[in-house]
Amino acid sequence: MRRSVLVSVVATIAFAHIPAAHAQSALDDILKSKTIQIAVPTDFPPYGFVTTDLKPQGLDIDMANYIAGKLGAKVELVPVTSANRIPYLQTRKAHLVISTLGKNAEREKVIDFTAAYSPFFQAIFATKALSVKNAADLAGKSVGVTRGAIEDMELTKIAPASADIKRFEDNNATVSAFVSGQVQVLATGASVAGNMMQRNPNLNAEYKFVLKDSPNFIGVGKGEDALRTRVNEIIAEAKRSGDLDKMAMRWLGRPAGDLPQ
Amino acid sequence: VLVKLEFVPVLEQWPLLVQGLLATIALSALAIVTGFVLAVLLVWQRSRGPAWVRALISGYVELIRNTPFIVQLFFIFFGLPALGIKLSPEAASVLAMVINLGAYATEIVRAGVQATPAGQWEAARSLALSEWQIFLRVVIPPALRKVWPAMVSQMVIVMLGSAVCGQIATQELSYAANLIQSRNFRAFEAFIVATFLYLALSIALRQVLNWVGRRYLFGQARPGGAYG
Numbered sequence: 001m002r003r004s005v006l007v008s009v010v011a012t013i014a015f016a017h018i019p020a021a022h023a024q025s026a027l028d029d030i031l032k033s034k035t036i037q038i039a040v041p042t043d044f045p046p047y048g049f050v051t052t053d054l055k056p057q058g059l060d061i062d063m064a065n066y067i068a069g070k071l072g073a074k075v076e077l078v079p080v081t082s083a084n085r086i087p088y089l090q091t092r093k094a095h096l097v098i099s100t101l102g103k104n105a106e107r108e109k110v111i112d113f114t115a116a117y118s119p120f121f122q123a124i125f126a127t128k129a130l131s132v133k134n135a136a137d138l139a140g141k142s143v144g145v146t147r148g149a150i151e152d153m154e155l156t157k158i159a160p161a162s163a164d165i166k167r168f169e170d171n172n173a174t175v176s177a178f179v180s181g182q183v184q185v186l187a188t189g190a191s192v193a194g195n196m197m198q199r200n201p202n203l204n205a206e207y208k209f210v211l212k213d214s215p216n217f218i219g220v221g222k223g224e225d226a227l228r229t230r231v232n233e234i235i236a237e238a239k240r241s242g243d244l245d246k247m248a249m250r251w252l253g254r255p256a257g258d259l260p261q
Numbered sequence: 262v263l264v265k266l267e268f269v270p271v272l273e274q275w276p277l278l279v280q281g282l283l284a285t286i287a288l289s290a291l292a293i294v295t296g297f298v299l300a301v302l303l304v305w306q307r308s309r310g311p312a313w314v315r316a317l318i319s320g321y322v323e324l325i326r327n328t329p330f331i332v333q334l335f336f337i338f339f340g341l342p343a344l345g346i347k348l349s350p351e352a353a354s355v356l357a358m359v360i361n362l363g364a365y366a367t368e369i370v371r372a373g374v375q376a377t378p379a380g381q382w383e384a385a386r387s388l389a390l391s392e393w394q395i396f397l398r399v400v401i402p403p404a405l406r407k408v409w410p411a412m413v414s415q416m417v418i419v420m421l422g423s424a425v426c427g428q429i430a431t432q433e434l435s436y437a438a439n440l441i442q443s444r445n446f447r448a449f450e451a452f453i454v455a456t457f458l459y460l461a462l463s464i465a466l467r468q469v470l471n472w473v474g475r476r477y478l479f480g481q482a483r484p485g486g487a488y489g
Contacts, residue, residue: 086446106446107446110446144430147439147440166430167440169428169439173428176339177338182338
């Protein structure tokens with residue numbers, strides 16, 4: 001009896017076909033339904049965060065609204081974390097991911113990227129008292145990082161074997177671990193660290209060294225070339241008209257600058 | 262178009278999975294043994310201790326049973342450092358699991374003890390056994406026999422609940438699955454593998470606990486009774 005249940009469970013999983021949207025259909029979907037689902041961060045100021053009235057705000061949200069506007073579609077914001085934003089795109093729960101997404105070879109295997117739309121960099125932060133000048137200095141220290149983020153990949157590449165890397169689920173947990181003293185060193189994006197230092201001046205934390213300059217790209221589903229081309233046109237146009245610079249000025253206090261295609 | 266399931270990139274990371282599996286087993290074993298002993302001691306104190314101890318235990322049981330496990334875990338890991346108590350992710354995880362299981366198991370053991378007829382206490386007292394001896398040798402074994410299925414379920418739940426401990430960087434099984442899927446984006450496959458490992462672990466744990474219960478805690482009903 002028990003065995004037959006188990007067999008049927010296994011069989012169900014083995015033969016379950018997981019349906020996905022037809023390739024190249026995302027743009028048609030959007031234009032037909034006049035709605036677009038865009039994954040945005042809510043734990044990543046100033047790119048995406050939630051104000052006291054629980055409304056998402058930030059550069060990425062502005063960008064999402066901007067693109068939806070240009071496509072003539074109503075935007076549905078889908079809050080995601082650093083760790084789950086790519087699965088959301090893979091499983092077609094979102095048409096676009098505008099969530100401080102950096103580009104690298106591993107990610108390009110599973111999703112496609114548009115041109116860059118905003119600047120960003122990841123770095124190592126720690127208290128002033130702790131001497132950390134380069135990757136070798138991380139030896140024997142505990143380092144907090146958000147699992148699956150670009151800084152995780154970079155840190156994993158350069159950190160010495162004796163560095164104790166602790167990976168947390170999202171940026172809030174990573175920052176909490178640093179603020180509460182559970183890790184000595186914080187590897188994260190400049191904006192997250194800036195926000196953390198502003199709110200915790202007593203920690204005496206400071207910037208130590210850069211991990212990676214990684215402008216943000218918009219993620220689209222693998223093979224959605226029609227949508228990618230259209231979004232690229234919108235980005236190029238926004239760059240020419242100065243709208244990208246305006247958005248960067250508003251949230252980052254600096255123009256978008258020279259961004260890679 | 263179908264999403265193709267590819268298990269090879271996940272299974273290639275088997276050292277991570279094995280490490281995670283062992284960590285989950287170690288965390289669960291520690292938490293289950295300690296939490297169970299804690300529960301028995303608390304039930305003893307609750308039936309024989311002074312009034313303020315009894316109130317304290319009731320407060321603990323209610324507090325833990327009415328708050329989510331992840332909040333308890335975050336409180337221990339992120340909150341306690343404010344009081345100067347810094348625990349490693351692993352220590353914080355075990356502590357949270359012990360505290361959690363302790364509360365639930367206390368209620369389960371209490372149910373069994375309450376179902377023990379007063380006549381058993383009286384009979385044992387007439388044999389000049391001490392109160393602690395009566396509790397441990399006369400009351401607890403039949404009480405545990407009555408509630409053991411519920412206790413085993415709770416222990417399995419605590420084992421499965423250890424999946425949450427990955428949130429504070431404890432490197433258990435779901436942490437391993439998450440790490441693998443964040444590296445190769447094979448989320449579906451990684452979690453299917455993790456699901457089957459948890460399933461196997463649950464079934465094995467249930468068998469082991471059932472056996473331990475019969476063998477060491479309350480015994481089979483045998484000819485000659487408890488003294489045979």
